Amino acid sequence: GAGVSQTPSNKVTEKGKYVELRCDPISGHTALYWYRQSLGQGPEFLIYFQGTGAADDSGLPNDRFFAVRPEGSVSTLKIQRTERGDSAVYLCASSSETGGVQETQYFGPGTRLLVL
Amino acid sequence: AQTVTQSQPEMSVQEAETVTLSCTYDTSESDYYLFWYKQPPSRQMILVIRQEAYKQQNATENRFSVNFQKAAKSFSLKISDSQLGDAAMYFCAYRRYNTDKLIFGTGTRLQVFP
Numbered sequence A: 001g002a003g004v005s006q007t008p009s010n011k012v013t014e015k016g017k018y019v020e021l022r023c024d025p026i027s028g029h030t031a032l033y034w035y036r037q038s039l040g041q042g043p044e045f046l047i048y049f050q051g052t053g054a055a056d057d058s059g060l061p062n063d064r065f066f067a068v069r070p071e072g073s074v075s076t077l078k079i080q081r082t083e084r085g086d087s088a089v090y091l092c093a094s095s096s097e098t099g100g101v102q103e104t105q106y107f108g109p110g111t112r113l114l115v116l
Numbered sequence B: 001a002q003t004v005t006q007s008q009p010e011m012s013v014q015e016a017e018t019v020t021l022s023c024t025y026d027t028s029e030s031d032y033y034l035f036w037y038k039q040p041p042s043r044q045m046i047l048v049i050r051q052e053a054y055k056q057q058n059a060t061e062n063r064f065s066v067n068f069q070k071a072a073k074s075f076s077l078k079i080s081d082s083q084l085g086d087a088a089m090y091f092c093a094y095r096r097y098n099t100d101k102l103i104f105g106t107g108t109r110l111q112v113f114p
Helices: none
Strands: A005-007 A010-013 A019-024 A031-037 A044-050 A053-056 A065-068 A075-079 A088-095 A111-115 B003-005 B010-014 B019-021 B024-026 B032-039 B046-052 B064-069 B074-079 B088-096 B108-113
Touching: A005 A088, A010 A019, A019 A088, A019 A111, A031 A075, A044 A065, A044 A075, A075 A088, B003 B088, B010 B019, B019 B108, B024 B074, B032 B064, B032 B074, B046 B064, B046 B074, B074 B088
Parallel strands: A010 A111, B010 B108
Antiparallel strands: A005 A019, A019 A075, A031 A044, A031 A088, A044 A053, A065 A075, A088 A111, B003 B024, B019 B074, B032 B046, B032 B088, B064 B074, B088 B108
């Protein structure tokens, strides 16, 4: 596709429910990142994939959060037993290389999650 | 741990004028990259400009330029000839050399008045 896409655009759920957020990276991009942006804050890193494997998951806040990228393209961020504090915009980004001088992360429009 | 600070929650500028957004960061690393991202109401983060720490020359991209002061750990963004479309949240970000995650500041909301 032309850019990074994320679905759904908005998600409202109840406390304790399970949610899945999807990210479609730019075609051919091997690196994929998830960030969380709380109201009035900058994005905070959650996890980074190189290909199918999670190269760095140090930003995941706890074991309720999990992400997969089984075929090295689409990624799904999964949140179990959602809490009101999980309410935020979840941003996905992709890049064509990692750590390189010219590496640029291209962001999607995000999924706004609201936990009631 | 690295941190990025944007001390101006909001700034405003008149169309066609120049505005400077401030950013400071804290790191013990000598090799790193710095970025300015723009986030309009659509939420999509757009890269405005980037700077490699090893380069002494300040980066420029059309109407956007930076003032990079490595010793002072300062990285300000100057927008010249401001346009209504420049109105957005602007985030300063840091990335350590050879790593991948971006560390963002809290952002500055820029308003542009006609």
